[in-house]
Amino acid sequence: MTRRNPQEWQQLIDAQEASDMTIAQFCHAHNINQSTFYLQRKKRQALALPQTSEQWLPIGSLSSQQPDTRQWQIELSLPNGVVLNMSTGG
Structure with missing residues (x-):
């Protein structure tokens, strides 16, 4: 079994994406377990996702300077x- 570091996995994932081979063909040609390839690709994708927790805004910052006078009601x-009911309460 060959141990690969994260950079080597990223190079393999990039090489597969740039190739005309399917993942099965690529893994066979490079003697890689297919499920391991998928797991490593998923790990790399998760690391590449932006962290959204810092992007949350307070609701007050989304409202305009003038109050919204429209009425709405939602029933889920x-x-x-x-049954969940939500409305402006007006």
Whole structure:
């Protein structure tokens, strides 16, 4: 079994994407276990995702300077019979 570091895995993933081979063909040609390739690709994709927790904004910062006078009501019926009602309360 060959141990690869994260940079080597990224190079292999990039090489497969640039090739005309399917993942199965690429893994066979490079003696890589297919499920290991998928796992490593998933890990690299998860690391590449932006961290969204810092992108949350307070609701107050989304509202305009003038209050919104429109009325709205939402009713959400869940499969278990629970009904959730939301509205502007006006």
